[in-house]
Amino acid sequence: MAAIGSRGDIAPLTGLAAGLRDAGHEVTVAGHAVFADLITECGLTFREMPTNLDIDMTDPNVDREKAVRQFASPNGVRATGNGLIEALRDEPADVLLLGQLTEFAGFPLAEAKGIPAVGVRFQPMSATAAHPPAAMGARSFGPRGNRFAADAGAWLADRVLGGVVSGFRRDLGLPDVPVRTLRHRRTAAEWLVLHGYSPTVSPRPADWRPGLEVTGYWWPPRPRDWTPPAELLDFLASGPPPVFVGFGSLVNTAEHGAHMSELVAAALREAGVRGIVQAGWLQLDVREDDILTVGDVPHDWLFPRMAAVVHHCGAGTTAAGLLAGVPAVGVPLYSDQPFWAERLRALGVSPATIPYPKLTASSLAAAIRAATGDPAMRALAGEVAARIAEENGVATAVRALENHLGATATAS
Template identity: 35%
Template sequence: MLSTYGSRGDVEPLAGLAVRLRELGAEVRVCAPPDEEFAQRLAGVGVPLVPVGRSARALMTAAPPPSSLPDRAAELIAGQFDAVTAAAEGCDVLVATGMIPAAAGALSVAEKLGIRSVSVTFQQLTLPSPRHRPLAYPGRPFPPGVTDNRALWELDAQSINALFGAALNTNRASNGLPPVDNVRDYVIGDQPWLATDPILDPWQETPDFDVVQTGAWIVPDVRPLPAELGAFLDAGTPPVYVGFGSMPMRASTDVAQAAIEAVRAQGRRAVVARGWADLALIDDRDDCFVVGDVNQQALFGRVVAVVHHGGAGTTTTATRAGAPQVVVPQAADQPYWAGRVAELGIGVAHDGPAPTFDSLSAALRTALAHETRARATAVAGAIRTDGATVAAKLLLDVVSGEKATRVRVNHA
């Protein structure tokens, strides 16, 4: 049972893991939001979707005030108890990831059913470490005078308990489970899995827990590019890709205008991805093409640069393709991925979430430079491609191993 609640970036890695598990003879179910794009993606690799809760896109684009976070948490946790309890019957191991309240609910279901479980994150910023700061929750900024990372992680635990603790423990009590004192530590456990590439996301060991870094979970995308897109690509020089995935980008019209004009100023064509921002073309000139959900693995190999939001999946795909990047981070872990792209020399970290013609023009000049392309090509060859296989084999070892509620494994 693979359980998540979040955006496409939370669902796509589970598709990669599910494919590898099935190749090794396991039966797999994925519990995820009922969004049509998620269902289609999983159906495309032959994996059944067990829907949980309401549309992730509807939930994330509604933008209620931060005070509603506890209400959202209660909804997510209750949904996990309802959907995952039924779907996990007969399973040997449960993998939980996605938003903390959803993961806490799924892990509680595994505990209730006596199923072994594994907690997974797709970026290290949710793992406490003295080497980096935690992410602040909306409406709950850290005190400006507190700079020690360990003290910040203590405040992080307090915030998570305040936001999600009551909803989690109410549902646990109604299911005959004892209360959880520290929601974050319950979700992480003492041996979390980090499903990221060690070049892009190098983890430094900490005495607090034992992290298993498997590599990113990637499913080879064999979908052909649409014929019209293929014709556009063949008709001229490689374009610049512009897309922001599951980010709403509320000023999307201005973003599309700035991006397309900045690409044109570099003498380049553009492929614009609609995404959750509903980006669109700004005129009827033939140097731009708009796409929906397409095979990014194939497309990124045919573009000269990728302008994106900095999600873990998009960053990994662009890096594997050797495409220079301009990362315009919007929220959560995206500034971290932007920083890693810049540190590796494979692209540019845009300053802030609101791109303009001038800021994108400057970033593209650096991304399109020969030195950036050469570095991106070199790093692409070092990115691992076996992360999902490593994780699948470890999970099967868990199934055949000791009878424990939380998994104990060694990194292969």
């Protein structure tokens, strides 16, 4: 299993990996060094995937916006793809599970190893009339426009990164085949893509081809030795349930992080609620009597203890908030975040979406008051949580993968 990205791109894969392990499979997870503890603390085998880029995302002084652009550039994809190949080229395997950002190097590697590749995604990206690809936001372009948006996005990716993929193939001793031809071959073969999100939250489109499966969420296992800090327990016991505020892996400058810390503190004060602020990659830091700043705390433990959750609507954080059964305020910025924010609104568990660039203390305070002051919304959030809890995304994904591998072995 190979994954590149932020914590939200890695953590759910640990849930799927643990499920495969518990079903009797040997699982190796390749990722960047910053996620080694996240993976090994779940009892999983880790292989470091060199970034081959001079970037330390744990450094509070790093230019994070520049770093993200560097990762997404052709040179960045080439560098991280070479790291993937270096990590897994000699690893014995029957199948290679690929997060979306690892497909560019992962497909050639699987072909060179003579094994199938299976996609693992946390948002709907394949063409459908129902909506545009999640990474393009929440606005519908109509049935034809939605499908065109997906096709155009795939064409653009092939256009920009085709040379990089050809380089991987050359390095692995594979024949030179145009990337568009390779994409059409995979689609014609109905290659398997497992989507690790809830069909309650985003139903599988009726016009998707066979092989595109929506399994339900893959809940990350809690680190084996984790216990809640005494300071956090004392804070929770000292008053009514607080409101969580966190923006996950959103990146910016240290100065912006300081500005956002002040904004969040002002919003919580204006709303008249206690707060728990997660530092995240913005390095938020709020120090007040009724506000506690925390580092990494498992969301499955923390969120059910909240009055509401304010977050950037990354797929994993959205999932945790939904399972906790608490109202949410979405503050999305880019990629699939606006899509999930709209799903929260459509489900009736969020009173407002505030685009991150338009966030103010007053707008956030008003949304927090709406989220915490509506018992009907809280009840509806509980109903949605109950439906999600009945799903077993890991078991469904494991079964689909085993059936696929069985069919592949029989065909060959």
